[in-house]
Amino acid sequence: xxxxxxxxxxxxxxxxxxxxxxxxxxxxxxxxxxxxxxxxxxxxxxxxxxxxxxxxxxxxxxxxxxxxxxxxxxxxxxxxxxxxxxxxxxxxxxxxxxxxxxxxxxxxxxxxxxxxxxxxxxxxxxxxxxxxxxxxxxxxxxxxxxxxxxxxxxxxxxxxxxxxxxxxxxxxxxxxxxxxxxxxxxxxxxxxxxxxxxxxxxxxxxxxxxxxxxxxxxxxxxxxxxxxxxxxxxxxxxxxxxxxxxxxxxxxxxxxxxxxxxxxxxxxxxxxxxxxxxxxxxxxxxxxxxxxxxxxxxxxxxxxxxxxxxxxxxxxxxxxxxxxxxxxxxxxxxxxxxxxxxxx
Amino acid sequence: xxxxxxxxxxxxxxxxxxxxxxxxxxxxxxxxxxxxxxxxxxxxxxxxxxxxxxxxxxxxxxxxxxxxxxxxxxxxxxxxxxxxxxxxxxxxxxxxxxxxxxxxxxxxxxxxxxxxxxxxxxxxxxxxxxxxxxxxxxxxxxxxxxxxxxxxxxxxxxxxxxxxxxxxxxxxxxxxxxxxxxxxxxxxxxxxxxxxxxxxxxxxxxxxxxxxxxxxxxxxxxxxxxxxxxxxxxxxxxxxxxxxxxxxxxxxxxxxxxxxxxxxxxxxxxxxxxxxxxxxxxxxxxxxxxxxxxxxxxxxxxxxxxxxxxxxxxxxxxxxxxxxxxxxxxxxxxxxxxxxxxxx
Numbered sequence: 001x002x003x004x005x006x007x008x009x010x011x012x013x014x015x016x017x018x019x020x021x022x023x024x025x026x027x028x029x030x031x032x033x034x035x036x037x038x039x040x041x042x043x044x045x046x047x048x049x050x051x052x053x054x055x056x057x058x059x060x061x062x063x064x065x066x067x068x069x070x071x072x073x074x075x076x077x078x079x080x081x082x083x084x085x086x087x088x089x090x091x092x093x094x095x096x097x098x099x100x101x102x103x104x105x106x107x108x109x110x111x112x113x114x115x116x117x118x119x120x121x122x123x124x125x126x127x128x129x130x131x132x133x134x135x136x137x138x139x140x141x142x143x144x145x146x147x148x149x150x151x152x153x154x155x156x157x158x159x160x161x162x163x164x165x166x167x168x169x170x171x172x173x174x175x176x177x178x179x180x181x182x183x184x185x186x187x188x189x190x191x192x193x194x195x196x197x198x199x200x201x202x203x204x205x206x207x208x209x210x211x212x213x214x215x216x217x218x219x220x221x222x223x224x225x226x227x228x229x230x231x232x233x234x235x236x237x238x239x240x241x242x243x244x245x246x247x248x249x250x251x252x253x254x255x256x257x258x259x260x261x262x263x264x265x266x267x268x269x270x271x272x273x274x275x276x277x278x279x280x281x282x283x284x285x286x287x288x289x290x291x292x293x294x295x296x297x298x299x300x301x302x303x304x305x306x307x308x309x310x311x312x313x314x315x316x317x318x319x320x321x322x323x324x325x326x327x328x329x330x331x332x333x334x335x336x337x338x339x340x341x342x343x344x
Numbered sequence: 345x346x347x348x349x350x351x352x353x354x355x356x357x358x359x360x361x362x363x364x365x366x367x368x369x370x371x372x373x374x375x376x377x378x379x380x381x382x383x384x385x386x387x388x389x390x391x392x393x394x395x396x397x398x399x400x401x402x403x404x405x406x407x408x409x410x411x412x413x414x415x416x417x418x419x420x421x422x423x424x425x426x427x428x429x430x431x432x433x434x435x436x437x438x439x440x441x442x443x444x445x446x447x448x449x450x451x452x453x454x455x456x457x458x459x460x461x462x463x464x465x466x467x468x469x470x471x472x473x474x475x476x477x478x479x480x481x482x483x484x485x486x487x488x489x490x491x492x493x494x495x496x497x498x499x500x501x502x503x504x505x506x507x508x509x510x511x512x513x514x515x516x517x518x519x520x521x522x523x524x525x526x527x528x529x530x531x532x533x534x535x536x537x538x539x540x541x542x543x544x545x546x547x548x549x550x551x552x553x554x555x556x557x558x559x560x561x562x563x564x565x566x567x568x569x570x571x572x573x574x575x576x577x578x579x580x581x582x583x584x585x586x587x588x589x590x591x592x593x594x595x596x597x598x599x600x601x602x603x604x605x606x607x608x609x610x611x612x613x614x615x616x617x618x619x620x621x622x623x624x625x626x627x628x629x630x631x632x633x634x635x636x637x638x639x640x641x642x643x644x645x646x647x648x649x650x651x652x653x654x655x656x657x658x659x660x661x662x663x664x665x666x667x668x669x670x671x672x673x674x675x676x677x678x679x680x681x682x683x684x685x686x687x688x
Contacts, residue, residue, distance in 0.1 A: 073609070122558040142556055171556070178556075184544050185557040189564035191600060192536055194620045199589075199596045200528050201623045210627055212486055212515070212522075213529040214466040218628075219563045220533035225624045228617035235604045235613060245543075246601055250594065252543045256535060257590055260579045265417070269579060273572035276538045279545045280569045283554055284562075 001029050002310045004162075005063035007056050007078050009034040009043040010227070012095045012121060013069030014133025017048030019166035022135045025303040033059035034130075035074075042130050057085040064310035065158060067119075068094040072233035075102050079109040088113040091155040091310065093162075095121055097182065097230065098238040099146045099175035107148070115155030118146035118175055121168060122186070128227040139167035144182075146175040154309055161306035165299055183241035187234050188249060191242065193223035194231065345373050346654045348506075349407035351400050351422050353378040353387040354571070356439045356465060357413030358477025361392030363510035366479045369647040377403035378474075379418075386474050401429040408654035409502060411463075412438040416577035419446050423453040432457040435499045435654070437506075439465055441526065441574065442582040443490045443519040451492070459499030462490035462519055465512060466530070472571040480511070487512035488526075490519040498653055505650035509643055527585035531578050532593060535586065537567035538575065 004020070006013045009032050017030055032049030033056050034040045040052040053059035060066050060082045068078050075096050086092065092114055096102050099118045106116035123141040125132060143163040147156050160170040173181075200209050200217075235242060259269040348364070350357045353376050361374055376393030377400050378384045384396040397403035404410050404426045412422050419440050430436065436458055440446050443462045450460035467485040469476060487507040491500050504514040517525075544553050544561075579586060603613035 122556060124558065124560065141558065144556065173556075177552070181549060181552050181556050184547065184549075185553050185561040189540060189561055192540060192597075193564060194617060195597050195600050196533060196536060196593065197624050198600075198616065198620045199593055201620070201627070203528065205525060205528075208521070208525050209529050210630070212466060212488065212517075212525050213627075214468065214485065216468065216567050217529040217533055219566050220537060221624060222563050223560050224620045225628075226621070228614060228621050231617045232610070232614040236607050236609065239604060239607060243601065243604060246597070246604075249540065249543055250597065253536075253539050253590070253594065256539050256542075257587065260583060260587060260590075263580050263583060265580065266576070270572060270576040272542065273538060273575045276542045276545070276568045277570070277572050280541050280565060283545070283557075284569070286554070 001027050002065075002307050003029045003031055003063045004310070005031045005033070005053070005059040005066045006049065007033050007059060007066065007068045007082070008070035008074070009039050009048065009130050009133075010069065011124065011128045011130075011132045011134075011137070013067070014043055014046070014048045014130040015123075015135065015137040016067060016069060016095070016121075016166060017043060018046065018133055018135035019138055020162075021047055023165045023299060023303055025165070025307060027307060031059045031063065035070075039130050043133075046130065046133065048130070048133060056081050060085050060087075060090070062087060064090060065162070066090060066092045067162075068092070068096075070094075070096070071227065071229040072096040072098050072102065072237045073229075074233075076105045076109070079105055083109050083111060086111065086114050090114045091117065091158045093117045093119045093145075093159045095119055097186065097234050099144070099178045101237040103146060103148060103175045107150075115152050117151055117155050117159045118144075119159060119163070120144040120146075120178065120182070121163075122182075123168070124226070126222050126225045128230075136167070138163075141168050142171045143168035144171050144173050144178050146173055146178055148175075158306055158309040161302040161309065164302040165306060167299075179238050180241050183238055183245045187238055187242050188245045190223040190226055190231055191235070191246065192249070193221050197221040197224035345371050346409075346651055347373045347375055347407045348654070349375045349377070349397070349403040349410045350393065351377050351403060351410065351412045351426070352414035352418070353383050353392065353474050353477075354413065355468065355472045355474075355476045355478075355481070357411070358387055358390070358392045358474040359467075359479065359481035360411060360413060360439070360465075360510060361387060362390065362477055362479035363482055364506075365391055367509045367643060367647055369509070369651060371651060375403045375407065379414075383474055387477075390474065390477065392474070392477055400425050404429050404431075404434070406431060408434060409506070410434060410436045411506075412436070412440075414438075414440070415571065415573040416440040416442050416446065416581045417573075418577075420449045420453070423449055427453050427455060430455065430458050434458045435461065435502045437461045437463045437489075437503045439463055441530065441578050443488070443522045445581040447490060447492060447519045451494075459496050461495055461499050461503045462488075463503060463507070464488040464490075464522065464526070465507075466526075467512070468570070470566050470569045472574075482507075483511035485512050486515045488515050488517050488522050490517055490522055492519075502650055502653040505646040505653065508646040509650060511643075523582050524585045527582055527589045531582055531586050532589045534567040534570055534575055535579070535590065536593070537565050541565040541568035 006017055030049045031051050031053050032040050032043050033053040043049045044052050056078055068075050075094050094102055097120060103118045110116055121138050121143045123138050145159060163170045350361055374393045375395050375397050376384050376387050377397040387393045388396050400422055412419050419438050438446055447462045454460055465482050465487045467482050489503060507514045
């Protein structure tokens with residue numbers, strides 16, 4: 001039975017397992033591993049994985065596909081650790097929020113006998129950890145895939161199908177571009193959210209502020225509740241892009257500061273608020289086309305295709321092995337025959 | 345029948361009307377007015393008001409309580425316009441997001457024969473306008489009330505009861521303090537949200553950014569969809585506090601910028617993210633006690649009390665008028681008697 005390994009069973013890894021199980025693909029075994037004690041057991045009880053591995057290396061043994069769902073900086077360590085244990089022809093992917101460094105690490109650390117496809121599901125929620133895992137987390141969400149020129153078509157297709165099976169929409173994109181864009185729409189917003197919450201909660205008036213905080217404050221600071229390890233790793237692996245957008249944000253904040261100081265009634269400040277509102281309304285109206293898959297995709301056929309792609313390389317290898325075995329046997333037979341007492 | 349007037353039927357005014365109607369108070373008529381053509385008709389069809397006035401002045405005629413639910417800068421204009429038409433003893437309140445200027449205007453523009461209690465429901469949503477009105481908008485939310493030393497107990501109690509009837513929790517607070525605190529937890533977050541959306545949407549890469557934007561970006565920029573008039577008016581009527589918090593935010597952003605540049609693995613940057621996350625988790629855990637009323641309140645009795653407080657002054661005045669009328673009649677009778685042909 002083809003085997004899929006998930007290394008790292010937090011919100012993303014756990015949700016991935018649940019979403020694949022929900023698709024009810026036959027003939028697929030999901031093996032899970034998590035470095036934190038007890039997590040893989042909880043994942044198995046929740047039905048996110050079929051079996052629990054005690055080491056990352058034993059999880060990937062015999063696995064046709066491996067998904068690494070850890071914070072970014074852990075990905076390098078996992079790649080290094082599993083590299084010697086990976087099957088020939090295995091397809092490896094990840095779910096980390098930054099892609100340039102991950103793709104570089106994979107190029108350096110993985111053997112040529114496997115394929116790597118960088119991946120990033122653009123989905124999430126306030127909570128982290130296996131307890132927050134949710135089979136519908138990826139539904140209608142974009143899932144960025146960052147293959148390089150060296151990545152095989154089969155590997156890309158395998159991961160595209162996996163992404164489709166869990167309800168997401170694969171988006172092929174260059175790793176550098178991915179990191180630049182995500183800095184603007186994900187990493188900077190998360191940082192601003194943390195800075196705002198940090199500022200308010202360090203104020204002497206925090207008890208009063210907290211009691212008067214409305215849903216607006218809650219939404220604006222939601223990303224401050226994201227995993228600290230994830231935010232930290234993102235900041236370090238996408239530093240240049242993040243600082244670039246941070247500085248552009250400071251400039252734009254300065255522009256609004258001037259407009260507020262000028263304070264002309266129904267002047268440029270009003271126009272700036274009006275423009276942001278109308279542009280965002282247009283953005284929200286277009287969301288349905290962004291959110292859903294552009295064409296109807298047959299999830300079951302994507303699943304079957306994924307499985308056949310996952311096992312394809314094995315069949316080729318096994319056929320070759322069987323061929324070689326038969327050849328050896330034939331040679332042995334010849335030898336045996338020549339030594340046969342009966343003769344020809 | 346006691347009459348309540350709502351001037352301004354956007355999200356807040358409309359939701360207020362719907363929430364009061366849902367409480368099914370007997371003997372209360374809600375008269376609505378909105379400066380925008382057609383809005384009051386839609387409010388009546390939605391059941392947010394019982395009757396539609398063609399002018400703000402005619403809406404407040406005979407009204408025991410008046411709620412002004414317009415953007416801040418409009419409140420001054422409405423106060424000026426309705427002042428001559430207000431009944432003696434009427435209780436006037438508002439729902440604007442900043443309170444210092446509003447309280448000052450009320451002191452200058454309203455006659456001494458009425459009471460003003462500044463109010464601010466700390467509730468809202470992305471959409472604005474009567475179409476977005478929602479009877480449950482205020483449920484469990486704080487509703488700041490900013491009476492001055494000159495405000496009568498009866499007026500405070502009337503508005504407190506009204507706020508309780510719609511499911512909110514009245515919070516008595518000084519107007520200056522309110523504006524300072526709200527700058528931190530509401531006005532600054534809304535500004536940051538607008539600045540972030542403005543920055544991203546003006547980028548040349550906006551189509552790509554929009555297609556990769558996840559729920560995090562949507563939440564972080566939600567407040568950019570608020571009413572531009574409201575955001576503009578808030579910025580101008582709470583300028584000093586907003587600029588103060590904006591500058592403190594820039595400092596805190598600079599602190600995080602340095603931590604990212606230093607980029608020590610699992611160092612101070614990680615600690616800063618961790619602290620924000622754990623503090624916010626504690627904040628969310630405490631929310632239930634913030635969100636709900638501290639003690640069980642009997643909504644119906646609050647409603648009856650509100651009505652009796654609303655009509656109380658009238659009864660006193662009517663009794664006085666009836667007394668005067670009777671005295672005049674008695675005097676007339678005496679006169680008549682003295683002129684009676686029958687004599688004594």
